[in-house]
Amino acid sequence: MASTLHDVARLAGVSIKTVSNVINDYPHIRPATKARVEQAIADLGYTPNLTARSLRSGRTGAIALAVPELALSYFAELAAAVIEAADEAGVVVLVEQTGGDRDRELELLRSPRLQMTDGLIFSALGMGQDDAEHLERPYPLVLLGERIFDAPVDHVTMRNVEAARAATEYLLASGRRRIAVVGAHPGEVIGSAGLRLRGYREALEAAGVPYDDSIISETTTWHRSNGARGMRDLLDRGVTFDAVFGLNDTLALGAMRVLQEAGIRVPEDVAVMGFDGLDEAQYSIPSLTTVDPGQRWIARTAVATLLERIRRTDAAGEPRLLLADFHIAERESAPSEAMIGA
Amino acid sequence: MASTLHDVARLAGVSIKTVSNVINDYPHIRPATKARVEQAIADLGYTPNLTARSLRSGRTGAIALAVPELALSYFAELAAAVIEAADEAGVVVLVEQTGGDRDRELELLRSPRLQMTDGLIFSALGMGQDDAEHLERPYPLVLLGERIFDAPVDHVTMRNVEAARAATEYLLASGRRRIAVVGAHPGEVIGSAGLRLRGYREALEAAGVPYDDSIISETTTWHRSNGARGMRDLLDRGVTFDAVFGLNDTLALGAMRVLQEAGIRVPEDVAVMGFDGLDEAQYSIPSLTTVDPGQRWIARTAVATLLERIRRTDAAGEPRLLLADFHIAERESAPSEAMIGA
Known part of the structure; x- marks a missing residue:
């Protein structure tokens, strides 16, 4: 049997209202009270109903990341870096694979699933410049990749x-x-x-x-x-x-x-x-x-940019184009000196 | 401005109740009506409020996948296969990275975030056999990996x-x-x-x-x-x-x-x-x-097993251990014939 808000309140010796305040991270709760409630939550393995919670706060604490496919190592490493950066900010990541297919990308942008998250990091591959208008969506969106430029959204990409x-x-x-x-x-x-x-x-x-x-x-x-x-x-x-x-x-x-x-x-x-x-x-x-x-920078910048947009939807500001620095990693397959007699 | 249920109903020429029935996938809706509503939803870019919807149905249409890290190619390929199989079933995947750390794995199992999903595919790496009891959670869970055996959950792994x-x-x-x-x-x-x-x-x-x-x-x-x-x-x-x-x-x-x-x-x-x-x-x-x-089989079987548990929580049944077949892929680094004189 899953435990309830009542169980937590009883164990912590506080009111249900106080438990609710702790769960919703309201200010002005005494640290000792907060610790007691958190201990009771941990002891009981209580899981607050986040669905109900997100209805109240309007936030889900989740972002979506759409990539063509994780089996392409570039996107696996990108996703790993995005999840790591999101985790540091206390946000979870829903990963979608589009297969780089234009229809599936467009479908995703319209998908009701996105209501489950606060915003989207979108690595487009099938869509092209003519699809820029489709990026105008009623939720925070950060674009990655190089298929679409000058769209009305923040864009983080490489040079x-x-x-x-x-x-x-x-x-x-x-x-x-x-x-x-x-x-x-x-x-x-x-x-x-x-x-x-x-x-x-x-x-x-x-x-x-x-x-x-x-x-x-x-x-x-x-x-x-x-x-x-x-x-x-x-x-x-x-x-x-x-x-x-x-x-x-x-x-x-x-x-x-x-x-x-x-x-x-x-x-x-x-x-x-x-x-x-x-x-x-x-x-x-x-x-x-x-x-x-500069892939790592791209991942971290995309997360930071999206979270900022989510926080300040009132003061939207101009869409930004953010470009990573690059460098050449010299290794054996192409040495920098000319090979005499090769 | 985001469009509303009213906008969709007006454009499709039906009642709000009918739009709601289509969104909630109720049976006995005439195909022509359904198509008209879906067209109106697409035209308006209407996104139904899934949070409210999941409160009614008790389902989120999402599952969670926890792996140590996507930067390890094995887990990237596993995640790609899990997302693909889930997508075929119309389910999205929330990916968590635990770093293979026991404390973070235990924290995840207790995390309120899991309320955002209908169940969890959990690739444990830091936890060990003594932690088996922690897998007894009030939600459907399929265990991967080989750190814990005979836990009270379905377990899909390799030989x-x-x-x-x-x-x-x-x-x-x-x-x-x-x-x-x-x-x-x-x-x-x-x-x-x-x-x-x-x-x-x-x-x-x-x-x-x-x-x-x-x-x-x-x-x-x-x-x-x-x-x-x-x-x-x-x-x-x-x-x-x-x-x-x-x-x-x-x-x-x-x-x-x-x-x-x-x-x-x-x-x-x-x-x-x-x-x-x-x-x-x-x-x-x-x-x-x-x-x-047999990694691909493991991914597909884990998704199918979890979705079955989500569908029939009433008839729980015994936890199962499902083992993949393996085979040796012979290539150049170790040929099968003895190399004479090598």
Whole structure:
């Protein structure tokens, strides 16, 4: 039998009203009384009815996080950091997987489920710029990702173009000239793939290196298996290249595996660069040089921004665009010095 | 301005009572009426107040999943599979990270937050057998993991002893005799580490191979970095071994990286075996031979079992122990044939 408010009041030797005040965290309760009630709650394993409580306070103490899928390591590490930051603020996280599908993303934005939470951190992948209006919802929302810009909501994201440009410049500075790309999305202008390819092209152009379609491999999703397939595709074309830029780490790791299966040495024959800064990239053979786009900062900033919006719905303020700093983590798959005679 | 029940009723041309019936999914509503109401809800972006709704129905449509941390790939892949299975049943998932800490696990079990959900899938790591009584809670709970057995709740888990024994037998059959272990927990009897080490010892004993403490490396947590440190520790000891059994895949991957850094060939000099069947293990160099302990089945079975308990709280029935089948995924790091002359 679950215990009741009455049981707690009796055990603590206080009125029901006092127990209720402690549960609802009202001010002006004597510390000794508060401690006695909390001890009684713990002893009885009493669980106050939060549903009733949230009806009164208008807050649920929960936020939602929507990501394409946790099986993509980037989103698993992002979710871990979001849950950690929320936990520090005493808030729980409801995690939704959308599969990166536009219809499911739109459905989620309209879903009555969101009433269970005080706000949403939304990593859009299927929706595009034309869907910006759908982000105007009657609840606090922080947007992640790079599919939609200038929407009427706070947006926390990475510097995709600059970071990808820096990664490409790094490869060029180490003496590479034929830099293949794995994970491109044909025709995409914004989105991670579109922006990172733009950064790549800007770096090539600045260095006077021609852009060559024949060393660009396209894959819609970004799992390790896609990177492996993308590299097999490049090898089948019979084109030459001395570096590969995987548009994320898992693509780069899949591609690096296939290169080595084919007897191609990394980095001697082909240097490999990733993007994400996953933990995994430190342990591959060779370890993966990558761009750390500031994911941890993004997660913590998204939580802080959302909680601030939840607290001060009255003074809404202008939507903000918050951009993370990035840095290149130099490892074995792409050393920074030119390799003479390689 | 958020729209109201009145707005929906007006747009759909029906009574408020009818809108309410559609939202609450009552039977005997004409399909055409239902469609009209749903269209009006979509057009207006109306979100019914679920908090009020759950007070009436006594259900929230949400379940909680507690795992040690999503940054451990095993739990990320588990959470992805749980969320997918729950989504198919129209249920959302609130994910909690406990850090594998006993106090935080116990606190979670008593937490009022759980009132926000209809039940809990609980992957315990810090709690032990003596804590079994704490699992007796006034809500549906399915236990995962191998820290507690014979508790008064449904338990879905893997066959740790048998699977680890099979992995060790596999290495012995391929001609290895000095099988080092990375990730052992000193003195642990149950728990993943304790049970897997028991399976390892059983296989050695059956083959007449002596157990040797000097090739057992201990690490409390199971990240890639722990596997790397464990292997450095073994190499520093100056002991000889011809195989390594990482008690999970990330340990094995960290260890494999350090072996190769030290110029030791995998599998020619030392074979490496993991445990978990992570996606990542297919792409390492060399690819990792591992035990797939049936994680996907565990996730789906846990969700189905919990939802069944939520539906029929009246007919509780005996707690069940549900065990997944396992299989060995043979890859490059430990081929099944003996390597002559290696």
